Amino acid sequence: MISLHTSPLDQPGTGDAGGMNVYVVELARRMAARGIEVDVFTRATSSRLDPVVPAFDGVQVRHIHAGPFEGLSKEQLPAQLCAFAREVLRAEASQPLGHYDVVHSHYWLSGQVGALARDRWGVPLVHSMHTMAKVKNEFLADGDTPEPIARIIGEEQVVEAADMLIANTELEAKQLIGLYDADPARVEVVHPGVDLDVFRPHDRAATRAELGLPADASVLLFAGRIQPLKAPDVLLRAVAELLATSPDLRSRLVVPIVGGPSGSGLEHPESLAQLAAELGLDGPDGVVRFVPPVGQAELARWYAAATLVAVPSYNESFGLVAAEAQATGTPVVAAAVGGLTTVVADGRSGLLVDTHDPRDWAAALRRVVTDDDLRLRLEAGALEQARSFSWERTAERTLDVYARAQAELREAV
Structure with a gap:
């Protein structure tokens, strides 16, 4: 090779x-x-x-x-x-x-x-x-x-x-x-x-305690390289929109960004942190947490601890993050682009969003966070969908x- x-x-x-x-x-x-x-x-x-x-x-x-x-x-x-x-x-x-x-x-x-x-x-x-x-x-x-x-x-x-x-x-x-x-x-x-031995369900409460996440939090996770192509900024803008219309969610919302700058993101490595501050998502009462890149076993724990994993990329040839997250039983909210339309079964293992408009993303995030029945169906569907990839x-x-x-x-x- x-x-x-x-x-x-x-x-x-x-x-x-x-x-x-x-x-x-x-x-x-x-x-x-x-x-x-x-x-x-x-x-x-x-x-x-x-x-x-x-x-x-x-x-x-x-x-x-x-x-x-x-x-x-x-x-x-x-x-x-x-x-x-x-x-x-x-x-x-x-x-x-x-x-x-x-x-x-x-x-x-x-x-x-x-x-x-x-x-x-x-x-x-x-x-x-x-x-x-x-x-x-x-x-x-x-x-x-x-x-x-x-x-x-x-x-x-x-x-x-x-x-x-x-x-x-x-x-x-x-x-x-x-x-x-x-x-x-x-x-x-x-x-x-997907390595189904590594990416598998974990005890959510125990894993959250180990990672320092509140047991009752709504955890919206981004994992990957921080660069424009991966669009973590879309998630942050959507979270700001979500909190503007549902301010009661702020007390239990956590948004971990797991990864480091890459590609054209290296030109402005602090731009995402600056955006979080501008949107009021950072600081003592902020909801965003920046986490350095982690190994596969640790990444699996972050996936399993999350309420959902967001993949707002502008393009993905496949979308391994989405596949790995689903293998832990966590639903995915993803852009309806490239391979993500194959990896994520819309309405069964996650939700696909046709645009990168923060308002549309906020609506999709709100559905998963607030609709317990939907979230439970997606969690079961995520595990089923992941089994088709080995x-x-x-x-x-x-x-x-x-x-x-x-x-x-x-x-x-």
């Missing part, structure tokens, strides 16, 4: 680490459990990192030196593709002939390197986009920066070069075909999964894609 711009060892929720990191780790783990050895190539971001780090039994992360260890943004990484590709090829050259059977690249930067490795090694390239520039630009958040034309061209090249493309959802498959002219015969839909099934389907790509490559030779 190639994951150039973000390491599977990084903590999700800050920097460029997010759902893709979880995807690579969980998929690699499940494949290793089936006896398949997995090497993950990623760019080294510290001189203290060992060249090869065993992540799990059968999975090792190879740190490739390409450019300065620190200070490079994702937008500057295309200049390091040649150096990264050279070191990937050099690493493979030290192995016996035919060491790798498949290259699976994640994100377009990795796909550029994967295409070169594919041609040199004579093995198929399977690519997962995770996000697409044309889609992001179509659903751009206010004040966010459009993806550059260089990325769009790079993505088009990867789509053309890949032997197989894995889409997270049927909608993503249609976008690959419609926006990038992908061959429909080379696109397969494989849903990501990493074991994801690994099985992905291996089928690998096998098909290998077979077709052999036929073509």
Whole structure:
């Protein structure tokens, strides 16, 4: 696997680490459990990192030196593709002939390197986009920066070069075909999964006590990278609207924001805290709590302690946060965009909101907070919906894609 711009060892929720990191780790783990050895190539971001780090039994992360260890943004990484590709090829050259059977690249930067490795090694390239520039630009958040034309061209090249493309959802498959002219015969839909051993229901009262949350609070949780694309500001504005029309809720409302700044959010890392203060949601009697990024087990506890989890993103290729939250039995209020329309069953495991208007979001939040019967139905539906997503099934389907790509490559030779 190639994951150039973000390491599977990084903590999700800050920097460029997010759902893709979880995807690579969980998929690699499940494949290793089936006896398949997995090497993950990623760019080294510290001189203290060992060249090869065993992540799990059968999975090792190879740190490739390409450019300065620190200070490079994702937008500057295309200049390091040649150096990264050279070191990937050099690493493979030290192995016996035919060491790798498949290259699976994640994100377009990795796909550029994967295409070169594919041609040199004579093995198929399977690519997962995770996000697409044309889609992001179509659903751009206010004040966010459009993806550059260089990325769009790079993505088009990867789509053309890949032997197989894995889409997270049927909608993503249609976008690959419609926006990038992908061959429909080379696109397969494989849903990501959820670790149901980690993300599971907890005793809510006990978990809230451990996290310092009031037992009777209405907890509206946001988890993820703090950047315009993820739209945590929409949640804060909706909460302000909710309190303006229902001031009696203030005494029992808690809004944890779990995560760190990322992407264009790094330009103004304090902007969300400033917005909370401007809206009167911060301070001694405020309702907002900022929580640094946490590991998977701790994140599961935050989900389980919440009344609902809000996912107001402008776009999501899948929406792992929504899937994980539902696995703990917590309903999700999400934007009706991208993969969220697949992950969240509207009216059964959560509510989908068609706009990013804070008034519409406030109305949806109010329904879940004030209607006990609805909330209980959604909690039961959330657990049921989460059972349809498992990493074991994801690994099985992905291996089928690998096998098909290998077979077709052999036929073509």
